[in-house]
Amino acid sequence: MLASLPSFLRVPLALLALALNIGLHIVFIFVFTLFKLIVPVCVFRQACSRALVAVAESWIGVNNMLFGVFTRNAWQVDGLAGLRRDGNYLVLCNHQSWVDIPVLQKVFNRRIPFLRFFLKQELIWVPLLGQAWWALDFPFMKRYPCSARS
Numbered sequence: 001m002l003a004s005l006p007s008f009l010r011v012p013l014a015l016l017a018l019a020l021n022i023g024l025h026i027v028f029i030f031v032f033t034l035f036k037l038i039v040p041v042c043v044f045r046q047a048c049s050r051a052l053v054a055v056a057e058s059w060i061g062v063n064n065m066l067f068g069v070f071t072r073n074a075w076q077v078d079g080l081a082g083l084r085r086d087g088n089y090l091v092l093c094n095h096q097s098w099v100d101i102p103v104l105q106k107v108f109n110r111r112i113p114f115l116r117f118f119l120k121q122e123l124i125w126v127p128l129l130g131q132a133w134w135a136l137d138f139p140f141m142k143r144y145p146c147s148a149r150s
Helices: 007-038 042-070 100-108 121-125 129-135
Strands: none
Touching: 007 042, 007 129, 042 100, 121 129
């Protein structure tokens, strides 16, 4: 649809649409996170966690739709028939480029349990996204330098 526009128009439009998508979904993530932090009832917190995952899956779904509208990518993915949302999966990628995460989200969103990625501790300071990742229980890791042996 918009993929046929010249890139000097398409790229700013895509960035604007992605920014609006982030803004819309972040509001809901922050609201459910606030409720989760304030109400000390375990059942309520679990319900908030499920709502947070639902918002994140919606966020990913809209991102996927936007990528489809603004790019000419054709997807051919095999082997998805046996996947279950109530299953357990360990997804590994070699992180060859920045596109690994959007591709995994495109392929697995709502087909398996919500994907969480290990993030380096410094990413928590990315405005809005860092706090969303924290709220969605993404594990943050701290890297320690190798100690020199004497």
